Amino acid sequence: MATHLIGYDLNKEKSYDDLIEAIKGLGSWWHHLDSTWIVRSTLTAKEVRDHLRPHLDADDELLVVDVTGRARAWRGFNKRGSDWLHKTWN
Secondary structure, three states: OEEEEEEEEOOOOEEEOHHHHHOOOOEEEEEEOOOOOEEEEOOHHHHHHHHHHHHOOOOOOOEEEEEEOOOOOOOOOOOOHHHHHHHHHO
C-alpha cells in the first residue's frame, strides 16, 4: 500500500465534484487543505495520475507524489486530521 500526496489546480471555473469523488475512490484519504489530499492506495503515482486525468481539463495542473514512509511534522490540524496522519505515517 502506497501513500500519495495529491495536489491540483483547476484553472477554469467548474465543479470539483467529479475529481473529488475520483480521489475519494482511490482508498483511505485525508483532506484538510484546500486542494491537497493524502491517499493510501494500491495504485502507483502514475496510475493515480491516469485515474484522475479524465476529470481534468487540458490546462489543469495535477501533482501526485509517492510519500510512503514516516511523516516528519505537521501542525494546526484538528484531532481527527492529526490522528489520521499519525496512524498512517508513524
